[in-house]
Amino acid sequence: xxxxxxxxxxxxxxxxxxxxxxxxxxxxxxxxxxxxxxxxxxxxxxxxxxxxxxxxxxxxxxxxxxxxxxxxxxxxxxxxxxxxxxxxxxxxxxxxxxxxxxxxxxxxxxxxxxxxxxxxxxxxxxxxxxxxxxxxxxxxxxxxxxxxxxxxxxxxxxxxxxxxxxxxxxxxxxxxxxxxxxxxxxxxxxxxxxxxxxxxxxxxxxxxxxxxxxxxxxxxxxxxxxxxxxxxxxxxxxxxxxxxxxxxxxxxxxxxxxxxxxxxxxxxxxxxxxxxxxxxxxxxxxxxxxxxxxxxxxxxxxxxxxxxxxxxxxxxxxxxxxxxxxxxxxxxxxxxxxxxxxxxxxxxxxxxxxxxxxxxxxxxxxxxxxxxxxxx
Amino acid sequence: xxxxxxxxxxxxxxxxxxxxxxxxxxxxxxxxxxxxxxxxxxxxxxxxxxxxxxxxxxxxxxxxxxxxxxxxxxxxxxxxxxxxxxxxxxxxxxxxxxxxxxxxxxxxxxxxxxxxxxxxxxxxxxxxxxxxxxxxxxxxxxxxxxxxxxxxxxxxxxxxxxxxxxxxxxxxxxxxxxxxxxxxxxxxxxxxxxxxxxxxxxxxxxxxxxxxxxxxxxxxxxxxxxxxxxxxxxxxxxxxxxxxxxxxxxxxxxxxxxxxxxxxxxxxxxxxxxxxxxxxxxxxxxxxxxxxxxxxxxxxxxxxxxxxxxxxxxxxxxxxxxxxxxxxxxxxxxxxxxxxxxxxxxxxxxxxxxxxxxxxxx
Numbered sequence: 001x002x003x004x005x006x007x008x009x010x011x012x013x014x015x016x017x018x019x020x021x022x023x024x025x026x027x028x029x030x031x032x033x034x035x036x037x038x039x040x041x042x043x044x045x046x047x048x049x050x051x052x053x054x055x056x057x058x059x060x061x062x063x064x065x066x067x068x069x070x071x072x073x074x075x076x077x078x079x080x081x082x083x084x085x086x087x088x089x090x091x092x093x094x095x096x097x098x099x100x101x102x103x104x105x106x107x108x109x110x111x112x113x114x115x116x117x118x119x120x121x122x123x124x125x126x127x128x129x130x131x132x133x134x135x136x137x138x139x140x141x142x143x144x145x146x147x148x149x150x151x152x153x154x155x156x157x158x159x160x161x162x163x164x165x166x167x168x169x170x171x172x173x174x175x176x177x178x179x180x181x182x183x184x185x186x187x188x189x190x191x192x193x194x195x196x197x198x199x200x201x202x203x204x205x206x207x208x209x210x211x212x213x214x215x216x217x218x219x220x221x222x223x224x225x226x227x228x229x230x231x232x233x234x235x236x237x238x239x240x241x242x243x244x245x246x247x248x249x250x251x252x253x254x255x256x257x258x259x260x261x262x263x264x265x266x267x268x269x270x271x272x273x274x275x276x277x278x279x280x281x282x283x284x285x286x287x288x289x290x291x292x293x294x295x296x297x298x299x300x301x302x303x304x305x306x307x308x309x310x311x312x313x314x315x316x317x318x319x320x321x322x323x324x325x326x327x328x329x330x331x332x333x334x335x336x337x338x339x340x341x342x343x344x345x346x347x348x349x350x351x352x353x354x355x356x357x358x359x360x361x362x363x364x365x366x367x368x369x370x371x372x373x374x375x376x
Numbered sequence: 377x378x379x380x381x382x383x384x385x386x387x388x389x390x391x392x393x394x395x396x397x398x399x400x401x402x403x404x405x406x407x408x409x410x411x412x413x414x415x416x417x418x419x420x421x422x423x424x425x426x427x428x429x430x431x432x433x434x435x436x437x438x439x440x441x442x443x444x445x446x447x448x449x450x451x452x453x454x455x456x457x458x459x460x461x462x463x464x465x466x467x468x469x470x471x472x473x474x475x476x477x478x479x480x481x482x483x484x485x486x487x488x489x490x491x492x493x494x495x496x497x498x499x500x501x502x503x504x505x506x507x508x509x510x511x512x513x514x515x516x517x518x519x520x521x522x523x524x525x526x527x528x529x530x531x532x533x534x535x536x537x538x539x540x541x542x543x544x545x546x547x548x549x550x551x552x553x554x555x556x557x558x559x560x561x562x563x564x565x566x567x568x569x570x571x572x573x574x575x576x577x578x579x580x581x582x583x584x585x586x587x588x589x590x591x592x593x594x595x596x597x598x599x600x601x602x603x604x605x606x607x608x609x610x611x612x613x614x615x616x617x618x619x620x621x622x623x624x625x626x627x628x629x630x631x632x633x634x635x636x637x638x639x640x641x642x643x644x645x646x647x648x649x650x651x652x653x654x655x656x657x658x659x660x661x662x663x664x665x666x667x668x669x670x671x672x673x674x675x676x677x678x679x680x681x682x683x684x685x686x687x688x689x690x691x692x693x694x695x696x697x698x699x700x701x702x703x704x705x706x707x708x709x710x711x712x713x714x715x716x717x718x719x720x721x722x723x724x725x726x727x728x729x730x731x732x733x734x735x736x737x738x
Contacts, residue, residue, distance in 0.1 A: 052720070054722075056722050
């Protein structure tokens, strides 16, 4: 398939792996453990497991799977709020598919639907707006979820609703921002990370500037990287090259999509509609300052949190769950006490077991059994 | 293939003395009430259409002569399946073609020659009769194509809202020839895995027919009977080890079941798996894995390596298998696990799905 197969060429992969191996041998940061490179974004985690990239890499380096799966980091209390909203008899609750299975403290949206709530799966916020047009007597609540990648489409949908005077549409805003979270991880005292594969699609919106502090204050390299398997190998190679040369810079592997300044139009739409919350709760990581956005009061009519009464309770993560340490690269999923026993994709306890982009779910699904390194 | 006329009874000319057309335009509770309206519906909609002596008797059961069954083999295969697909009609088929082919294929996967089907309808009050007629006509054509007969049936009507338009249950009887012994546990190390063509078409056709995607693709369901193909394969190799149709859960579910049942590993070669570019495209856009998409006319066969070429050739020369390919092999390790050698050069586990496959957010 054109524009896809070019980025999955096994021959190019083999030569990149060879160059990665050469670099990994050269780098000596004077530490006893292997090099730890974090891929921040869940989309990267998905590609890494789907194409078996983990087994192709040299033993001198390990990938640490970061917090960039918006479905995984959604706290239980927010899922409970979704369920409460969906159970309003007049509400049609519109959500992306993979958020439906996330467990709340009592049930998931899938279970709520089975019990009679009107929960609909949509592929875009515009589909939700269309539901509002087609059901004028109902209240359509769109479950806005995701990082900067999905924020602009939510913002534009809300502006479209306003332009058309559609009044039976609102947004339950759970959009989160990636930068404060990377910062929180970097501030962690037991941090064991040497560099980052930066999120490609978030960067397409926000550009390169917001990452500069990572290089300047924390002296870590970050390479904004695309989502095809060759993108990821090249991104890894670029991080290793910086480490080998003693550099720490923000570089852009995904130049075909990510402009240096990001997408100004999208940024404007986001700024018009949203403002930073003082803090937002993350599953596995706790409360992080300025890590979420809410609807500005100018658009209060479209804010489900203002329009409906919701429980808004904080539900603590299960005690046994060690998602936070997995996220920071301190332990691997398999080293968690409950991995694969009481925490499985069927009955997830922790955030990372929830979505197929979560590190633990990916380990469980694709890597439960160690499989031999293939001949490259 | 010819079907013995079940019961070898003369078709009675008139049994009920009414050949009037059913009245009205929609299904009403009277159509399931046991009275004249029901009798007229059954006679005009089903008995005349499905046209066979056993059904025409309008008794409560079909009767079949054991000698006729015996002529085809020494064991009977018996299966049942229910069909609740939404939407009822989709490119490449409808609930009627599924209901016939689904049961025919379940029988065929034992190597059986499918012969007789039963058919139970659950109709929602208010269903347009024209829809029922379209579905019944599809079933007639599907039976003809598969060489089977619907010999007994049942019709129930439920209150509006108690069912979604139309549900169908079919059960089927077939006969397995002597010496044919196909089962999942019989896979052996060194066997090869064959597929009879492009995978995932049905899953994508249904997703698209639901209308949420607004994708302009011409993908049609692969719904087709596989009994003819299976007989051609058995003619090339009488000792096929495993046969499964890759319906719900797709290739991944079927191969996992075989691997677990045989206690062996299966290694798939991603580059060899036949996928249409349109199916790949939809999967790329939605973040779906084609190995989990449903098929309605695709089988996976595990055959001894020495017969692989002969079986593959037989498949490719049959209309239901012209795009057949060898997609993997059976290995002794890792036990009970399916592994995919990715086109990129890596390897990963192909697990069973936990629930339904949900599109990814970004």
